[in-house]
Amino acid sequence: MTMNNVTAKLRQKNIKNYYLLLLCTILSVMLVTSFALIYFSKTVQTILPEGGDSRKQASMIFVIAIVGCCVFTTYASSLFFKYKSREFGIFMALGEKKKHLKKVLLKELSVVISAASAVGLVLSVPLSYFIWKIFQIFIVDTHEMQYQFSPLGFCYGMGFCIFVTLCIFISGVKFIKRSNIIEIITDSRKSEVVKDVKSWTGIAGWIIFFSGIFLGYMVPHIAVRKFNYRLPSIWNVTFLLSFVGIYKIMLYTVVHSKKGRNSKKYYRNIISSNMMRFAGKQTVRNMCVIAFLIAGALFAAFYTPTAVTGMFSDLKARSIDNVFFYRQDETQISKEEIYSLAHENNVKITDYFEAETISLIIDGVRRDYVGNKLIEEHCEKLKYSNFMSEESFNKISGEEVVVQNGQYLTVVSKEYTEGFWKKSNDLSLVTHPVTDITENLAFVDVVRFSSLSFDGTNIYVISNEDYERLYQGLTEDKKHKFVLFNVENPEETYFFTKKLRDEIINRSSENVAIVSSYDLYKKQMCEEEGEKYWLDDYNVELSVDNSQLFMDWKYYPMFKVVNSQDLIKNLAVFLMLFIYIAIICFAAVAIIAYTRSVTIAIDNKALFMNLKKLGANNKYIERSVKKQLAKIFIYPTIVGSTAIYLFFGMIMFANGGSNISSSEYMALSINFAIILIACAFMYSVYRIALRRVKVMIGIH
Structure with a gap:
């Protein structure tokens, strides 16, 4: 042969x-x-x-x-x-x-x-x-x-x-x-035997783990906010402490066993504990990989509730049902046409407001890094922003704000928190774009009114006298009109608001097919210097079939009913991508955990048979198997989910200016529910693996 x-x-x-x-x-x-x-x-x-x-x-x-x-x-x-x-x-x-x-x-x-x-x-x-x-x-x-x-x-x-x-x-x-x-x-x-570890190894592992997350994420955040200094990228190696901590935790879980006060419990579990120790190195490696993959899967799964709750919270905070604005050099739908469209769809408009704003060049602080040091540079002419008169703002908001000449209020959303890169009091000078006359303005306070909040559009309230004076001589493209109205039974007006939104899109010209952060003054400066404005490369497709307009277009209408009902549709690609990532990670976790469980059965089948010959019944052997499989499934799930939940909370805390908003609290609650679902999934895989192992060692 x-x-x-x-x-x-x-x-x-x-x-x-x-x-x-x-x-x-x-x-x-x-x-x-x-x-x-x-x-x-x-x-x-x-x-x-x-x-x-x-x-x-x-x-x-x-x-x-x-x-x-x-x-x-x-x-x-x-x-x-x-x-x-x-x-x-x-x-x-x-x-x-x-x-x-x-x-x-x-x-x-x-x-x-x-x-x-x-x-x-x-x-x-x-x-x-x-x-x-x-x-x-x-x-x-x-x-x-x-x-x-x-x-x-x-x-x-x-x-x-x-x-x-x-x-x-x-x-x-x-x-x-x-x-x-x-x-x-x-x-x-x-066997890949691991020697016993000290009782403090587990506690040290958790301390190292939390230290890695804190040093890797929070310390750079504190350095920027408190000292205007960005730590070098090499600092990210501190995240590796978290990996060391996870390894220590898994090592302690697999290896450590001590008689302690309850000697009966110690001797009852001595077989399963030492079986894990004899394959300790391989088991610890597998548990670490499972923990990392669970963390990655949950991080992907957390994207959906975070995005959705934030957008729903923003819509809920808007006190006016329907708001849109447009440049006055555009031929847009009129008040009479809106009422006619509402009548055709059996919708009754209860409150209707129109308010003008003017676009003026403002000063501001340009913040950027030179090396690792944050540099703040004041610019007398930075960008365009919109200004509204005190009278117009009070009419549409129901407020009774009073603004003196030479002062201004900054309009912010209800959940606004002062950011690091953008502050509500940066403005101190305004320049008329036609006369090029510059005037001083003094910050008074912020006023919270979410209905005027649009991405890339800043609204400031000034006195009626200042508004009338600055209004003179402006061209139509430097004037905007805001249209705001409420309706009866807004939940039943989806088809009306959808038709109105589509009509607004169809009437908008290519001149306003720009992204939210597009600024005409910055474009003008680039052209004067012979450079191309980088946002000109971002083309916005003005089509009623383009569901991504809500993210891209500067003049996208804020209609509460249609925006909330179309939210999942608009986020479809994002949701699919991150859900699919979670599926991949959880699939890999299930296969690794199941394979490791089967390996335990194969490697220790002879030992289980010997235990039977020594008088151990099936119940005892099953308990020994469960003890080993439980460590493979439970501890990586706990460590991986805890790590990513804590990390996600830190991201929200840092991005919110050391504050967590109500929508973020809601997202964290939903994310915790996702963790429970992940635990249920891991338990189902554990039951399948346990059933297979019992068959393989002959105790089914």
Whole structure:
């Protein structure tokens, strides 16, 4: 019988080991590539803002998913090598040369990994299409939610295949290079024992973990706010303390056992505790990976409630049902036409206001970094802002503010908090854009009125006399008209407000197809210096079918009913992307945890049989198994979810100017509910793994 015949017989007998490596590689490649196909598609890349937080978050979590899947695949390969060690050791004992065994192993790996990579790459396309379509059918289907195949995403998938293949081949070469035959033969029974750790290791782990998060995120925030200094990027290595803390926590969980006062409990669990210790290193590594992937999955899942609650809170804070504004050089829908459209749709308008604002050039503080030092530079002419007369503001708001000549009030939303980059009292000078006359204005206070809040539009209230004087000589493009009105039974006016919104969009010209932060004064300065204004590259598609207008367009109407009911539709691509990331991470977590559970059964099956022979009943053995599996599932879930929940809370605290708003409290509550759902998911995987392990060790 030739060597090929022998290896073929062994391969046939141990086919399950090949299936394990094949399946794990297919799943890893399929998950990573399917996400890459979606993430790098034209649909998603067009909607995700370049350099925006959402794109950075998606990229960061994608890296976590790649690392998790890579670790998962290399772990599966280590199990494969462990099972192969006995037969290769015997071959070496019989005189077979390493050189030939190396060729046999690499040939088998080439066939398995190539087949798995090909299958994973092929299946990733229908998988990504299927998930996209499921989201369209059951969540939302919009004009932008069109599936588009991404060749770049496929390239990332192939790159992942190459990287994983190299990792597995390197591990295979290291495996075959061992010179000690006895070591190779006994590798399948070799344990990765971890010595006992001190009782303070767990507490130290939590302290190191929290210190890493605080030093990595809060200290840079404090340095900027208190000392106007940005810490160098090397400071981000302090986040690694959190990883060290997680490792310490997992190590303590797996290894530590002490008799303590309750010696009966100690001896009852001594078998399960020491079984975990004998495979301690491998178990701790798996638990750390599970914790990181759970953190990444939850971070992605937290995006949806945070975005939705913030926008719903903003709409709820608006006291006027429908508000829109436009430049007066535009031919927009009139009051009579609005009333006529309302009559056609059986809608009764109860309050109707129109108010003018004027655009003046204001001064301000330009804040930027020079090196790591924050520099604040005062500019006498910075940008355009809108000004409203005291009389107009009181009419539409119901307030009775009084503004003296030479003073101003800053209009802010109800949940406004003073930011670091933008302050309500920066304004001190205004310049008439036609006469170029500059005047002083003094800040008095802020006035909270959310209905005038539009992204990229600042409103200041000045005295009637100042307004009338500054109004003189302005061109129509420097004047805006705000239209505000309430309706009876606003919840029943969706179709009316939708038709009105569509009419406003259709009547708007390309001159106002600009993003929220577009400023005509900055454009003018760029043209005078012979440069191109960078926001000219951002084209806004003025179409009623463009659901992304609510994020992009400067003059998008704020209609409470239509905006709230269309919110999920408008955020469709964002929601799908982050939900899909969460699905990938949780899928990897389930597979890693389940595989580790099965490995425990395989490695300790003989021990469980010996316990039976010594008189242990099935109930005792089952309790020992549960103790081990519980550590694999419970502690990574607790640590991963706690870490990301705390980190998310810090982000909200820092972004809100050391304050958490009511909408953010609501988002944190929903996020906590998501954590409970994740715990339920992990428990279901635990029950499935437990059932399988019981069958494998014969106590089902």
